[in-house]
Amino acid sequence: MLTLSHFTAVLIFALFSSLVFALTLRETPREQVRYGLYCFACFLGGPILAGWALYLLNPR
Amino acid sequence: MNDMANKSASETRALMVAGLGWLVPGLGYVLLRRWGRGALVFVAVVTMFWLGLKLQGQLYGTGVSDVLDALGLVGDVCNGALYFVTRSLGAGVGNPSVVFSDYGTKFLIASGLLNLLAAADVRDIALGQKA
Numbered sequence: 001m002l003t004l005s006h007f008t009a010v011l012i013f014a015l016f017s018s019l020v021f022a023l024t025l026r027e028t029p030r031e032q033v034r035y036g037l038y039c040f041a042c043f044l045g046g047p048i049l050a051g052w053a054l055y056l057l058n059p060r
Numbered sequence: 061m062n063d064m065a066n067k068s069a070s071e072t073r074a075l076m077v078a079g080l081g082w083l084v085p086g087l088g089y090v091l092l093r094r095w096g097r098g099a100l101v102f103v104a105v106v107t108m109f110w111l112g113l114k115l116q117g118q119l120y121g122t123g124v125s126d127v128l129d130a131l132g133l134v135g136d137v138c139n140g141a142l143y144f145v146t147r148s149l150g151a152g153v154g155n156p157s158v159v160f161s162d163y164g165t166k167f168l169i170a171s172g173l174l175n176l177l178a179a180a181d182v183r184d185i186a187l188g189q190k191a
Binding site for chain 1: 104105108
């Protein structure tokens with residue numbers, strides 16, 4: 001059975017989701033790379049920011 | 061009249077290619093000779109689906125009990141042949157006692173939705189609405 005850390009799971013999800021988003025929602029390779037990196041940063045940064053926000057709301 | 065017939069034939073062809081793209085991830089792009097996109101979509105969808113199964117994720121069956129389960133079933137069916145073959149082999153039953161089972165279930169749904177997005181893109185390309 002495979003086990004992943006929470007961060008690795010988010011990382012894998014962000015990688016593949018941003019890849020498909022970039023391929024389907026942008027046309028030129030340059031736009032695809034830029035949009036893919038943007039989506040990857042959002043998918044990866046969002047949960048990290050949410051985690052810190054929850055920690056700051058309830059630090060115990 | 062002839063224009064309408066051509067438009068209808070073009071729409072039918074686009075839907076068929078999109079349908080094949082839904083059935084086998086990336087196949088729609090390959091049929092349109094977008095080899096790179098086809099390969100990348102295939103790798104992304106199949107890898108996420110495989111990871112979902114390895115994480116003991118659950119594929120929803122027809123016996124869904126509430127709205128969220130029904131939405132999960134829709135997401136799973138969007139995986140196309142991967143869903144039907146896996147279900148027919150008796151895999152994807154899930155294991156709620158495993159912590160990562162829930163992640164696996166979400167991976168299975170996410171891979172289906174990515175496949176649906178790709179199929180819709182294939183339809184747009186086949187219709188000439190996108191390069």
